[in-house]
Amino acid sequence: MSNRASTLRKTALAATATVGVTVGLLCSGSGAADARTTTPSTPMTQASLLSFDQIARAGLAVDSAEVGSRGDQLLGDAGRFDEGCLGEKTMRNITGSKAYPAPGDARAYLDATWTSTQDKDVWLSESIAVGRTATATSRYVRTLLGEIRDVVSCEQDPAQGDHYGPARTVTVGAATGTYFVDYESDGTSGGGGVAVVRDGNRFGFVNLMFGRGRPGTTLRQLTVAAARDLR
Secondary structure (H helix, E strand, O other): OOHHHHHHHHHHHHHHHOOOOEEOOOOOHHHHHHOOOOOOOOOOOHHHOOOHHHHHHOOOOOOEEEEEOOOOOEOOOOOOOOOOOHHHOEHHHHHOOOOOOOOOOOOEEEEEEEEOOOOOOOEEEEEEEEOOOHHHHHHHHHHHHHHHHOHHHHOOOHHHOOEEOOOEEEEEOOEEEEEEEEEOOOOOOOOOEEEEEEEOOEEEEEEEEOOOOOOOHHHHHHHHHHHHHOO
16 A cells, blocks of 8 residues: 555544544344344434445455444545545535534434454445435435546546546345446556445445455445445
């Protein structure tokens, strides 16, 4: 990993720590799935987020998580695409809400960030929310996708060449996921990237830095799991 990438990851972790999330373990394995029902009125819980087991199956050795319910966690890596770009946005920004404790425009928010003491290069975050209507949810999803596609023109120095690749879509039952692999100026990728997932009025954003394996492989697995968990 380059010194620049290492600095960015550390910046992201510092930014995440400022939102006041509480440390906790996520529900994982079959227990999380068994606790969830498919009725629209089911409250969103930590079972709606990625679990340690799912992340491990995708090839990442994470062992710590920070979880919060304010929707104030930065969506991006808080440095790579800054100056008002994706890296400085939160789910509250996307839904048009002011920062906590102001009431949110969405019905609920959940955020999580996972890191590893075994592999300092790994950093994974997820922010999910519940739109009040299908129309509002569609608007939020379009906004997220627009932010991703606008990253290059939004950068202070587009000549750096950091960019996301083309959209790739997966379908998981009634849920969908669209993911974008992150490439550097020389065309290489550490396997990271971002994804937008949706199931009904539930939607979310996943951000992975430095995934293992072929570019996009880990990100695709996490996208499928995140889309499935929104039920």
